[in-house]
Amino acid sequence: MSDTQTLIENRPPSVANLFTERVEATPDAEAYRYPVPSATGEGPDDWKSLSWGEAAGRVYAIAAGLIDLGVQPEDRVALASSTRVEWILSDLGVMCAGGATTTVYPSTNAEESAYILSDSDSRVLIAEDASQLAKARERRAELPGLKHVVVLDSTGVEPDAADPEGWVLSLADLEARGARYLETHPQAVKERVGAITADQLATLIYTSGTTGRPKGVRLPHDNWSYMAKAMAATGLIGPEDVQYLWLPLAHVFGKVLTSGQIEVGHVTAVDGRVDKIIENLPVVQPTYMAAVPRIFEKVYNGVASKARAGGGAKYKIFQWAAGVSREYAKTSQDNFRRTGSASVPFGLGAKHKVADALVYSKLREAFGGKLRAAVSGSAALAPDIGYFFAGAGIHILEGYGLTESSAASFVNPGEAYRTGTVGKPMPGTEVRIADDGEILLRGPGIMEGYHGLPEKTEEVLESDGWFHTGDIGELSADGYLRITDRKKDLIKTSGGKYIAPAEVEGQFKAVCPFVSNILVHGADRNFCTALIALDEPTILGWAEENGLGGKPYAEVVATTEVQQLIEGYVQRLNEGLQRWQTVKKFRLLPRDLDIEHGELTPSLKLKRPVVEREYQHLIDEMYDGSREK
Known part of the structure; x- marks a missing residue:
């Protein structure tokens, strides 16, 4: 058995176990960075840090608070919030209590939010702020099973006489409640984590179907434990990395990144404000980050617009540099594939050196100057955009996966990445192409099924474990996958949303x-x-x-x-x-x-x-x- 197989197969039942192991191994190491707006509300944010030990103190208090509220193993706790450090702490708290997180996009309207809360039978809602609380209050009559709402940011939250006693509490209230509970039940969280089984439900993520209501994808603890180990086994992330995490954590792509980080133990800077990305990158100086194609499109368009605004000569230089970048990337990737060396002809190398001084170096500085690789997923990246960034020294590794496969089924392998493909299967994942060209997947990342919809599950999940993705693709002789079409009419925007x-x-x-x-x-x-x-x-x-x-x-x-x-x-x-x-x-x-x-x-x-x-x-x-x- 290879070291990779050993790493993946000898995995604990859950990420909750991985988290306790990480805290014990490196309690004083930095785990998370997060922004705190300046006192005046003007100027740059201050960035604070949490060590693994400090994070654990909060996670265990949240877990104990949920236990005290009556949350039982596999009880659903919904999370309706943008990406912020409290999202991660709350999600870990739910897992360590043995519960299961139901993710809700903060942009979801009140009607659909109520449907998700009802269909999942969520007992507690962790709501980001007053606006998310308002949705639950508006639909409270439809949610008799919702016993409590925990608000992360209580700014602007007003009491409502119609609220049942103790129905709304703040995150600080929940953590204080948990701390008190641990004084009298010091082993409560440890016992809950120890009792988690690999097949126990960890997460419910709702996806839009082609018609009707969204379907809840049931992802057990083993999915995330496997993903954590598989991500580490790729060698793409290491303990010295700094990740910039802005992706929606309600989306499976954002969620899977938190699992890999816990296994490896690197730093993650968390801020979901998309309008702050350009400002944050030079501050965070990430070594890797994940994004959807739209972000790379926006950066590219921004650079092109800036060059255009600088006058005809400046724009001509940019266009020339963009052409050199694409040629350099295509040539070096072709050569690496054939010979194992990414060398390029002398003349192209000389042009690239000039273009680097004029254009590419400034682009890399805009990403913080230390970006080793970026992972792109959720939708196809236009090859011309990919080649442009690759030639500029910003290596975009496209990947592929679905909510039903815990996000990361394929990823391009580091130096051997190929623009226009989604790379090779994650360690432990199998793939085959059906007679009609559909991509089929099997492995520990595949969902348990759709929540309460056995007939829908049977449509896509065979008895021997093969999952029908609904996408059409081609496999190269050496295992690289290229997505060529969609089997169904369901469309996906470059921001990763299904429509x-x-x-x-x-x-x-x-x-x-x-x-x-x-x-x-x-x-x-x-x-x-x-x-x-x-x-x-x-x-x-x-x-x-x-x-x-x-x-x-x-x-x-x-x-x-x-x-x-x-x-x-x-x-x-x-x-x-x-x-x-x-x-x-x-x-x-x-x-x-x-x-x-x-x-x-x-x-x-x-x-x-x-x-x-x-x-x-x-x-x-x-x-x-x-x-x-």
């Missing part, structure tokens, strides 16, 4: 009386757009009533009046959607879609590839400027 276009399209048809057909687009894009065809008789009738009579359909839909009319309905649609589902731009088609042009099936179903291909110029127009070509 069911048919659901959004159906909602628009419900609010707009003039629509005939609509196609929502957004796969691997940073926002959603729509192609809309109007019902000709209906819109021509409206035109007659509004001074536009006598004009043909194509002219009517091109008028400012009709554009504004449909804009109003798009805004109404967006009011009922989650932020990431909203349609930011749309174009009205010059004619309706039909069977004759091959855009609709005989049963009048939309043929998405045909419509997107035919109107690609309109789609490109809507995204023009959102990503540098």
Whole structure:
């Protein structure tokens, strides 16, 4: 048995066990850094640190407080908060109490939040602030099983006479309660951690399905313990690393990073404020970080815009340097694949050296100057963006996984990474490509199933453990995976959010009386757009009533009046959607879609590839400027 196999197979039942081992091994080492706004609210934040021992003191107090509130093993405790150090401490506290964390995005609306809390049967909600508490109060009648709400930041939280006695308490209250409980039950948390079994539920993460309500993905403790060990076994992270963690911890990608850190013991700087990333990077000086493609797109677009603003000469230098960067990356990766050496021809190396002094070095400084590697996941990274950063010395290692596979199923291997692929399977994970090209996965990271939905589980999880991802891919002879397509119509934005276009399209048809057909687009894009065809008789009738009579359909839909009319309905649609589902731009088609042009099936179903291909110029127009070509 190899050292890697030994490391993975000899894993404890849970991350709670790994956490107690880490605390015992390095109690005084730095574990977390987190920002504290300055007293005046102006100027840069102060950054504070927690050692592993200090973190454990808080984690165990939270765990004991939850036990005192009546949380039993596998009881769900929901966490509705942005990424902050208290999220991690609370999640570890839930695990050490033997409970299971239900993750809720803070941007989730009150209705869907209530559904998740109800479906998961969460007994306690840990809410970030007054706004998250307000959602629970609004829907309290629908949540008889929710016994307590713990608020992380009590600023602006007002008492409500309708709240049951003791229903709302602060995190400080919970920790104080836990400290008192430990005085009389000193072994309580240790006993709970010791009793955890590998198959015990640790996390419920809800994902959007193609239709209807989100499904709860049941991830037992063993998933996270395996992921922690597998991440360490890749060699991509080590004890001297500094991670910058800003990803949403309600998302499986962010969550898995906390497990790997505990196993390895490096420092993690935690701040989920996306608008602070550029400011934080030079302060944190991370050696690695994970992100979704949209962040790299934004950085690239920002650099390009800055160069453009600097005048024609400066922009020409940037364009030249970008071209050199891509050529350098492609050449060095090709050479490494063939010979094991990333060498490039002398002339290209000389050009790269000049471009480095003019452009790339400044880019690396913007990332803090010490970034060894960045991991990109949740959606495909445009290869041109990947090659640009690779040639500039910022190595983006694409990975692949799903909520159902605990996030990290594939990752590019360090120096041998290949832009445009998602790398090789994580140690201990198996992969095969089905006859129809679908990617199938098997291993310790695969979910137990969907919460309360055995029939949905059976659709994707075979009895022998193979999981159907719904994605189409190709494996190279030496094991690198390339994602080529999606088996289903479910689309994923470059920010990593799943969207069911048919659901959004159906909602628009419900609010707009003039629509005939609509196609929502957004796969691997940073926002959603729509192609809309109007019902000709209906819109021509409206035109007659509004001074536009006598004009043909194509002219009517091109008028400012009709554009504004449909804009109003798009805004109404967006009011009922989650932020990431909203349609930011749309174009009205010059004619309706039909069977004759091959855009609709005989049963009048939309043929998405045909419509997107035919109107690609309109789609490109809507995204023009959102990503540098």
